[in-house]
Amino acid sequence: MDPAQEAQNRETFRQAVTNTLERRLFYIPSFKIYRGVAGLYDYGPPGCAVKSNVLAFWRQHFVLEENMLEVDCPCVTPEVVLKASGHVDKFTDLMVKDEKTGTCYRADHLLKDFCKDKLERDPNLPAEKAAEFRHVLAVLDDLSSEELGAKIKEYGITAPDTKNPLSAPYPFNLMFQTSIGPSGVSPGYMRPETAQGIFVNFKDLYYYNGNKLPFAAAQIGQAFRNEISPRQGLLRVREFTLAEIEHFVDPEDKSHPKFPDVANLEFLMFPREDQVAGRSARRINIGEAVAQGVVNNETLGYFIGRVYLFLTHLGIDKDRLRFRQHLANEMAHYAADCWDAEIECSYGWIECVGIADRSTYDLRAHTVRLT
Secondary structure (H helix, E strand, C coil), rough: HHHHHHHHHHHHHHHHHHHHHHHCCCCECCCCHHCCCCCCCECCHHHHHHHHHHCCCHHHHHHHHCCCECCCCEEEEEHHHHHHHHHHHHHHHEEEECCCCCCCCEEEHHHHHHHHHHHHHCCCCCCHHHHHHHHHHHHHHHEEEEEEHHHHHHCCCCCCCCCCCCCCCEECCCCCCECCCCCCCECCCCCCCCCCHHHHHHHHHHHCCCCCCCCCEEEEEEEEEECCCCHHHHEEEEEEEHHHEEEEECCCCCCCCHHHHHCCCEEEEEEEEHHHHCCCCEEEEEHHHHCCCCCHHHHHHHHHHHHHHHHHHHCCCCHHHHECCCCHHHHHHHCCEEEEEEEEEECEEEEEEEEECCCCCHHHHHHHHHC
């Protein structure tokens, strides 16, 4: 089947599924009678049932089986916490504006959509150009602001809605800002992740655990990200539920006593070297990946394996599931090594789980802030 027809078939299938889910009230746009707001959705009765079952299984698979310490922290977070964690300065995406209407778009999404569209819909695309577009897609998250702007200009990419010229890319902080109390002198943010509530409670959790390492803390709750251009239904929204785990381990000994339980698992992995070289994901034994240094350490490898078991037990097709390592410039400001569990769907490969070795970044950052 030619790529253009395949893309059309995916779009038709996606639209049919989306229409069915909305009609059956799995989810609907929030505040629909007031024309809604992009990136906000309500779950209806069957959607709530599915979500509840998934979270119950997550709690059983991770929290109860691993004897984790569960916490529940506020969504409103003082600025000082997120300043210390680096989110105030670094939690950004690169944005471009329609120079005439002021409409905003994520710069990397525009470049990604352009390259994918050319590859899928242009049957006369020269092989050399196709290879170039594939390379751009492979290193997209590694591009600096200047490199991203240069590519947008080189390819003549314009605003998708109006075809107007675009501004140069610039950073936009994704957190919703608020103020705590009536005076307005205590700035805060709606949390972009649940993890910071765990980190600031480390000392108490460590004491609760008998002053022993390792231990893990978990939290299920809402997170908020002021996405530049929400799209793809529930995949990119402005408020969503996160289920997060922080596993604390001796930085001098990142072995895991239960690693042998997952060491023989084999599944699709996509190391950064393969991405840069333009190769495809390949099946790798997680035990060998850790032994060869592809995965940073046993603890990280153990949780990659546990996430694989969780997703496949949920019913995710193992042939449409891969673990992709972040490129160097793509990694979050706190990460020493990071892998995403990605699932292939009609939108392509979509990140569903992030598994990162945050090293001592967060605990050190809060310690420095307090001294």
